[in-house]
Amino acid sequence: MFLVVLCCIVFSYGQTRVFASQINISFSLRNGDVNGDNIVEDQDYSIMGKAWYTLVGDPNYDARADLNGDGAVEDQDYSILGLNWYQSGDAF
Numbered sequence: 595m596f597l598v599v600l601c602c603i604v605f606s607y608g609q610t611r612v613f614a615s616q617i618n619i620s621f622s623l624r625n626g627d628v629n630g631d632n633i634v635e636d637q638d639y640s641i642m643g644k645a646w647y648t649l650v651g652d653p654n655y656d657a658r659a660d661l662n663g664d665g666a667v668e669d670q671d672y673s674i675l676g677l678n679w680y681q682s683g684d685a686f
Contacts, residue, residue: 624678624681624682624683625661625674625678626638626674626676626677626678626679626681627678627682627683628641628642628658628659628675629641629658630658632682633680633681633682633683634675634678634679634680634681634682635679635680639675641656641658641659642656642659642667642671642672642675644656644659645659645660645667646667646668647666647668648667649665649666650665650666655667659671661674661675662674
């Protein structure tokens with residue numbers, strides 16, 4: 595769930611009016627979508643491959659490929675990618 599607040603300030607005859615509305619947007623993205631295109635596919639696999647067996651601070655480490663957020667790109671991340679292979683999140 596994401597919360598988006600839209601605000602508009604209107605100046606009218608020396609008065610300032612502030613209008614705000616709140617919109618709740620709910621959508622899902624698949625874990626394993628390394629490049630952010632909303633589908634888990636070969637491009638994600640390629641990015642993960644370049645970061646394979648790296649840790650935070652290593653030259654080839656890519657946080658996008660660290661799917662479980664443990665600071666290392668390894669077998670667990672590959673498993674996550676495999677579980678969601680060729681699946682996509684909600685359409686925008």
